[in-house]
Amino acid sequence: MQLGIRSIKARPTTAILPFPSGILSLHRCAASVHCPVPLHRNIASVVRSDAQRATIYALSTPHGKAGVGVVRVSGPDVVEVWRQMVKRGKKIGQDQLPEPWKMHRCDIVNPGKGDLLDNGMAVLFRAPRSFTTEDVLELHIHSGHAIISSVLRALGELPFCRPAEPGEFTRRAFMGGRLDLTQVEGLKDLIDADTESQRRIALNAVGGSMRERYDNIRQEIIKCLAFMEALIDFGEGEDIEDGVYEQARQRVLDLCTTIQGHLHDKRRGEIMRSGIRLAIFGPPNAGKSSLLNFLAQREAAIVTPVPGTTRDILELSLDIGGLPVIISDTAGLRATTDLVESIGIERARNAVQGADISLCVLSLSDIVFSGKKMVLPSSLDGLVNENTFYLFNKADLVPPEHAQLVQVRKAWVTSLNTGQGTTEFLAQFSEALRSNYDLGDANNSQAPLITHARHRAHLETALDFLKAFLETPSEEVVLGAEELRYAAQAIGKVSGLIDVEDILDSVFRDFCIGK
Ligand SMILES: Nc1nc2c(ncn2[C@@H]2O[C@H](COP(=O)(O)OP(=O)(O)OP(=O)(O)O)[C@@H](O)[C@H]2O)c(=O)[nH]1
Ligand SMILES: [K+]
Numbered sequence: 001m002q003l004g005i006r007s008i009k010a011r012p013t014t015a016i017l018p019f020p021s022g023i024l025s026l027h028r029c030a031a032s033v034h035c036p037v038p039l040h041r042n043i044a045s046v047v048r049s050d051a052q053r054a055t056i057y058a059l060s061t062p063h064g065k066a067g068v069g070v071v072r073v074s075g076p077d078v079v080e081v082w083r084q085m086v087k088r089g090k091k092i093g094q095d096q097l098p099e100p101w102k103m104h105r106c107d108i109v110n111p112g113k114g115d116l117l118d119n120g121m122a123v124l125f126r127a128p129r130s131f132t133t134e135d136v137l138e139l140h141i142h143s144g145h146a147i148i149s150s151v152l153r154a155l156g157e158l159p160f161c162r163p164a165e166p167g168e169f170t171r172r173a174f175m176g177g178r179l180d181l182t183q184v185e186g187l188k189d190l191i192d193a194d195t196e197s198q199r200r201i202a203l204n205a206v207g208g209s210m211r212e213r214y215d216n217i218r219q220e221i222i223k224c225l226a227f228m229e230a231l232i233d234f235g236e237g238e239d240i241e242d243g244v245y246e247q248a249r250q251r252v253l254d255l256c257t258t259i260q261g262h263l264h265d266k267r268r269g270e271i272m273r274s275g276i277r278l279a280i281f282g283p284p285n286a287g288k289s290s291l292l293n294f295l296a297q298r299e300a301a302i303v304t305p306v307p308g309t310t311r312d313i314l315e316l317s318l319d320i321g322g323l324p325v326i327i328s329d330t331a332g333l334r335a336t337t338d339l340v341e342s343i344g345i346e347r348a349r350n351a352v353q354g355a356d357i358s359l360c361v362l363s364l365s366d367i368v369f370s371g372k373k374m375v376l377p378s379s380l381d382g383l384v385n386e387n388t389f390y391l392f393n394k395a396d397l398v399p400p401e402h403a404q405l406v407q408v409r410k411a412w413v414t415s416l417n418t419g420q421g422t423t424e425f426l427a428q429f430s431e432a433l434r435s436n437y438d439l440g441d442a443n444n445s446q447a448p449l450i451t452h453a454r455h456r457a458h459l460e461t462a463l464d465f466l467k468a469f470l471e472t473p474s475e476e477v478v479l480g481a482e483e484l485r486y487a488a489q490a491i492g493k494v495s496g497l498i499d500v501e502d503i504l505d506s507v508f509r510d511f512c513i514g515k
């Protein structure tokens, strides 16, 4: 395990370009910078030669009673596990190995002793055509505490097997080049996805389209680097055509624009993953907690006619129209001398300022007009802006023409008591959220490129190096090439092509055992 990781660390620069770091070594044939072999293959061969690698096992389905539970085994001795524990027909471990990638009915028996543990199905995946790229055995058994424990105990008795660590199967898939880091993150996000939008974005990453998009950026930088290499080796006007430097410069300019576009994406990918933070705020008694309860479809918050009922922030995670939303109900905003209430109001203001979206709830019966213009309470100063959504509530308390006076964009009129306008509000509000995060019908090219904070950090670093290249005087070709090389390295880190030891730990930390 550790050996495998170190093997990545040992080849950081060859990973990105096939020559070692150092300015001198840049003087090589320009064509060599096109690195046609994906690094993953290189890692795979290093890892595969690691004879110390243990065979690992774990239950890959949740613990508990169910029809089927799957125990997964991966590593060099999987065939031996099959021989000792899987019995088809009369004999244990027939000399003839089973046809791989095919389910076989079998008995699972205790190694050595041969007593029956369970009967079920088994499938053997031969390396490298398996999830981990190693030999993998899946035992499909009945899911019950005693059965699972007996099978895991039996595996533990085999001297060459040990229990898997959390995320270790996926980690081996990464080391074997089956997945890059964006796919690993996508897999984790997919398992954790609670809503439709999260599922779609995660599936996109798992499928490798995010990896491809990062790789395209990296390849484009490497092309520019190749131009600079040619200049270093031959010098413009001698053996190579004119305008090579200008071409590289133009392409880097375009790259900067592309990367900047991704960085200014309203954090939609990250927000989709973690959930949109929505703050409900407004004056006391407007119906904020009533709204929260309506959205949650249960009495989550206390609702009373007493103004100042809600004091602390009440947070709920909900699925609104397929989007993950973390809703905060907050204390009604007003001038107060009450210590507890004023702390609550302070928290409310912070919640609104820290939210991705804020929804101001007002009671139509309390709205004051000056001529045709609506006057908002001064307690809302500094919290409302052109992005604020409004809910004018308690429509049942005012004549219908009164509600029509409300002329604010992004506003709905409802009565949470009678249900008037609530269906329209829900449909249109979730549509507004969708268009705000640009998820209309996310196909690959529209899907957000940044879904984790570390993607953003690496893109920002790459952008800095590209800008440094643009600022480097054109005669300083060697320095310019260095900047491009660092930029390509930064992008490579997103996929985990290079220097990823620290990143690996943080990515795999949250995985559970058996994944
Ligand atoms: N008539 C009428 N009453 C409503 C409506 N919506 C809420 N109410 C009532 O208004 C009162 C206040 O509702 P809440 O949901 O507690 O209001 P709030 O904004 O959370 O109030 P605070 O937490 O005190 O700031 C309750 O008695 C609700 O039943 C409505 O559409 N029409
Ligand atoms: K109230």
Ligand SMILES: [Mg+2]
Pocket (backbone or CB within 6 Å): 288, 289, 290, 301, 302, 309, 310, 329, 330, 332
């Ligand atoms: Mg309330």
